[in-house]
Amino acid sequence: MFNEPVLRRGVRWMLLVVMYYVVAAASYNGYFTKWQFRDQTPEFALPAMLDGTIDRPFVYRQLLPMLANGVERAMPEKLKTKVDALLMDDNRTHHPITWFYPSAVDARNPQYALRYYLIFGMSFTALFLAMFAMxxxxxxLQADRTASTLAPMALAAIFPLILTDGAYFYDFPELLFMMLAVWLAATGRALWLIPLTAIATLNKESFLFFTLTLFPFLHARLSLRRAVIVQAVLLAIAAAVNLAIKLKYAGNSGDVAQFHLFHNLDFLIHPLSYLRFEYNYGVVMSKGFNVINVVIAVVLLRSGWSKLPLVFRRHVWIALVVNVPLFITFGFHDELRNLSMLIVGLLMILCVNIALVLAYERAGAIAAADARSDVPDAPAATPLRDRNAMARSGR
Structure with a gap:
């Protein structure tokens, strides 16, 4: 009863779009305030990514740079000149990035300003659309409509906290592609996974490993033979894109992957690693593997794990088996963004826990309403004019 929509469909969608846009804007601001496009660290900054000269493996994440470069090349010269003039003038409303984020110095570089704004817009749009995919x-996978609507907002608010020791514009398209991949696999739209895998791998090469976590959803919709075939096709496509990108940038400095196994083991065994804090949204918050975060994760997992559908628990187990070794070997300290294959699992744990809270509140409201209906009606009060008449008559 309490979970039924009461507004017209068009109005509900309008409100949803507005709410998701505001939450996505707040989340993206939390990320960009802290990291920008790594403008202060030239070895990770956007210009080198756009030029294709940045070190490996960062240069492999080429989807948005390729789109931005393509748009700039396709623009008529007169239009491009006008846009560049607006981005370089003294009216700060024409270039809000440098207005609100003074540390984003590359946004004022005439050579890269237009593409900087393009990637800013595409990256934010990816986060906004990811909320609908979530x-x-x-x-x-979860029947409660209210929880399904609130969980993406909770995850978007949490997302800047996951971006601990580094963050990049391609983290947001990665979030979108992973959510879309799970949705397509869970709803039996296997053919759409083929182009999605190619695009997502161009955004970040680790999507190759994420495709392995889709198998439980594929098997739930397809026969074992067909699920294996689809899985093999997805792996082959991701591997082909991966190989092509690696060959193209084989001459760049750096390595195919950054090896941090011993640094990470040393970090994980140190007690102070679980007591770190950082600033998010302008206030102090627990960072990474801080014991506070660990306790919260355990509580949410304990209350929600058994409520997850079996197919989803299998997805999370595969993600753990694949992602944790990769994280320990190639990640860096408690940079939680490198556990990105578990983000869909986090979403569903949040959704289940929100549903449990809502169910408890609804049960309490129904019980309170039933209790009120069981109270006998009080005797009607005597009207004031009748009491006055009785007093005058001496009764």
């Missing part, structure tokens, strides 16, 4: 995943 809702679709929750709606597919």
């Amino acid at each position: 809702r679709a995943v929750c709606m597919t």
Whole structure:
């Protein structure tokens, strides 16, 4: 009863779009305030990524740089000149990035300003659209509409906290592609996974490993033979894109992957590693593997794990088996963004826990309403004019 929509469909969607846009804007601001596009660290900054000269493996994440470069090349010269003039003039409303984020110095570089704004817009749009993809995943695997709507907002608010020791513009398209991949696999739209895998791997090469976590959803919809075939096709496509990108940038400095195994083991065994803090949204918060975060994760996992559908628990187990070794070997300290294959699992744990809280509140409201209906009606009060008449008559 309490979970039924009461507004017209068009109004509900309008409100949803507005709410998700505001939450996505707040989340993206939390990320960009802290990291920008790594403008202060030239070895990771956007210009080198756009030029294709940045070190490996960062140069492999080419989806948005390729799109930005393509748009700039396709623009008529007169239009491009006008846009560049607006981005370089003294009216700060024409270039809000440098207005609100003074540390984003590359946004004022005439050579890169237009592409900087393009990638800013595409990266934010990816986060905004990812929230609808998250809702679709929750709606597919979780019946509670309200929880399915609230869980993406909770995850978006948390997302800047996951970006601990580094963050990049391609983290947001990665979030979108992973959510879309799970939704497509869970709803039996296997053919759409083929182009998605190619695009997502161009955004970040680790999507090759994420495709392995889709198998439980594929098997739930397809026969074992067909699920294996689809899985093999996805792996082959991701491997081909991966190989092509690696060959193209084989001459760049750096390595195919950054090896941090011994640094990470040393970090993980040190007690102070679990007591770190940082600033997010302008206030102090627990960082990474801080014991506070660990306790919260354990509590949420304990209360929600058994409520997850079996197919989803299998997805999380595969993600753990694949992602944790990769994280320990190639990640860096408690940079939680490198546990990105578990983000869909985090979404569903949040969704299940929100649903449990809502169910408890609804049960309490129903019980309170039933208790009120069991109270006998009080005798009607005597009207004031009748009491006055009785007093005058001496009764």
